Each structure stands twice: as structure tokens, then as C-alpha cells.
Amino acid sequence: MTGIVLPDSRIVVQFSCGAASAVAGKLALAQYGATHDVQFINAFLANEHVDNRRFLADCQIWLGRDITVLADEKYGADIIQVFRRERYMKGPHGAPCTKLLKRRQLDAWKQPGDVMVLGYTAEEADRLDDFRDRNPDRPVIAPLIDLGLGKEDCKAMVIRAGIALPITYQMGYENANCIGCVKGGEGYWRAIRADFPEQFEALCQVQDDLGQGSWFLRYRSGPRKGERFPLRDLPDGPIRRNEAIPACSFFCEMAEADIQQDQAI
Numbered sequence: 434m435t436g437i438v439l440p441d442s443r444i445v446v447q448f449s450c451g452a453a454s455a456v457a458g459k460l461a462l463a464q465y466g467a468t469h470d471v472q473f474i475n476a477f478l479a480n481e482h483v484d485n486r487r488f489l490a491d492c493q494i495w496l497g498r499d500i501t502v503l504a505d506e507k508y509g510a511d512i513i514q515v516f517r518r519e520r521y522m523k524g525p526h527g528a529p530c531t532k533l534l535k536r537r538q539l540d541a542w543k544q545p546g547d548v549m550v551l552g553y554t555a556e557e558a559d560r561l562d563d564f565r566d567r568n569p570d571r572p573v574i575a576p577l578i579d580l581g582l583g584k585e586d587c588k589a590m591v592i593r594a595g596i597a598l599p600i601t602y603q604m605g606y607e608n609a610n611c612i613g614c615v616k617g618g619e620g621y622w623r624a625i626r627a628d629f630p631e632q633f634e635a636l637c638q639v640q641d642d643l644g645q646g647s648w649f650l651r652y653r654s655g656p657r658k659g660e661r662f663p664l665r666d667l668p669d670g671p672i673r674r675n676e677a678i679p680a681c682s683f684f685c686e687m688a689e690a691d692i693q694q695d696q697a698i
């Protein structure tokens with residue numbers, strides 16, 4: 434793994450306001466902090482829980498490093514604006530929000546030779562392999578996988594460091610993504626409808642205005658199995674706050690493509 438880290442490489446940690454990226458950054462700093470320029474970057478999104486900023490501030494103290502916050506200006510760092518202006522919410526190549534509000538910021542900021550630190554956990558080793566296969570020219574390291582650390586290990590390490598996990602974790606969610614992440618499935622969206630009705634309604638209104646092309650949930654059984662339906666028609670059923678959704682990193686669309694394959698009907 435370390436062969437790709439050259440003496441003059443910058444080590445770039447994508448801090449997503451999740452426990453995994455915080456621990457991955459801490460480990461990268463321990464391994465490379467004395468020998469390399471280790472940078473932390475975060476993409477601000479207006480749709481994340483406000484507590485994510487508190488978590489970021491706490492992590493800066495824990496890491497002993499500033500985290501550079503990048504914020505999109507074209508769309509006000511707001512997924513709703515992205516959906517309305519791009520006129521879709523999720524497509525075959527991923528979601529426009531992550532591409533325009535995260536990936537584009539990173540592309541403008543990065544330098545040749547940067548080595549990216551991914552917060553993939555031990556449970557996501559296959560995603561790392563897939564990422565490397567698809568992006569052979571992007572040097573990445575994944576300290577959590579190297580050390581066999583899983584999601585629960587990361588949460589425990591953050592708590593042991595005296596840092597309260599982001600509020601969405603405390604509510605039972607698996608990540609600190611936007612409130613209403615388009616990568617979620619039915620159980621997750623029922624949780625968002627129950628916990629964050631205003632944000633849920635705002636996304637319903639986007640779909641009301643954009644129409645059928647913006648629908649991304651599908652009936653999973655019954656006579657309409659496979660057909661898409663709008664969030665507003667989400668049937669009652671189990672609420673799953675802990676549905677497995679990858680944290681939204683700068684490479685989010687890669688992870689999303691994996692999830693789409695997993696959930697293909």
C-alpha cells in the first residue's frame with residue numbers, strides 16, 4: 434500500500450464529518466504526519482445536520498490540524514438547488530449533488546501526485562478493490578482496511594477520544610450525510626420522513642416540480658414491482674435509520690454505483 438506514497442506526495446484526507454473519515458485521518462496523520470504534508474479537506478453542504486460543524490470543530494482539536502472547508506458557490510452548496518437546476522436527482526452515473534458539490538471542489542483543489550486517504554472501513558474492502566480497478570491513475574490509501582477497523586471500531590475510537598458522535602449517528606443513522614440522501618432506500622426514507630418532515634417535504638416538492646424523471650425509489654414487490662415511485666407515495670413500513678449507506682465522500686458516486694448494483698431489481 435505504501436508504494437504509491439512518494440516522498441513528496443501530499444496526503445489528502447477527505448473528511449466527511451463521519452466517524453470513519455475522522456479515524457482514517459488520525460491514522461494517516463500518525464503514519465505520515467512527520468514525513469509528509471498531510472492535508473484535511475471537507476466539502477460544506479447546506480443540507481447536512483448543523484451538528485456536523487460541531488463535530489468537525491471537535492475533530493480539528495483532536496487531530497491538531499485545521500480542516501480546509503471547500504464550499505460550492507454556483508449552487509449555494511445546496512442539493513435542492515442542484516436537483517432543480519440539473520433537473521434530476523439520481524442517474525445511471527450517480528447523483529448530481531455529490532459530483533457538483535463535492536467532486537468538483539476536489540478537482541479544483543487537488544494537485545498532481547496527491548494521495549487520497551479514503552475512509553472505507555473493513556466492511557468495505559471490496560469497494561476499495563473496485564475503486565482501484567476503476568481508477569488505476571488515482572493513488573489512494575485506506576488505513577482502516579489496512580488495520581481491519583470496522584464502522585463500530587471507528588465510532589468507539591471517536592467516543593474514547595471524548596468526542597460526541599454527530600447527532601445523526603446518535604439518532605441511529607449510519608452516517609452524517611445530507612438529511613435526505615438520495616442514496617438511501619425505502620426504510621431510510623421512512624426514517625427521514627419521521628425525523629425530518631420539513632426536509633422530506635422539500636424533497637417531495639422538488640419531485641412534484643420535476644416529475645417522473647426525478648423519481649428514484651422502486652416498488653420492490655407486488656404488481657408494480659420495479660416501477661419507480663415518488664417520495665410522496667412512500668408506503669408505510671419498517672423504518673431503518675441504520676440502513677447501510679456509504680458516507681458521502683468526494684468519491685461518493687463510485688460508492689453509489691456499487692449500492693445501485695447491490696439493490697438492482
Ligand code: SF4
Binds near residue numbers: 512528611615685
Ligand atoms: S450525502 Fe447524499 S444527498 Fe448529500 S451530496 Fe452525498 S449523495 Fe448527495
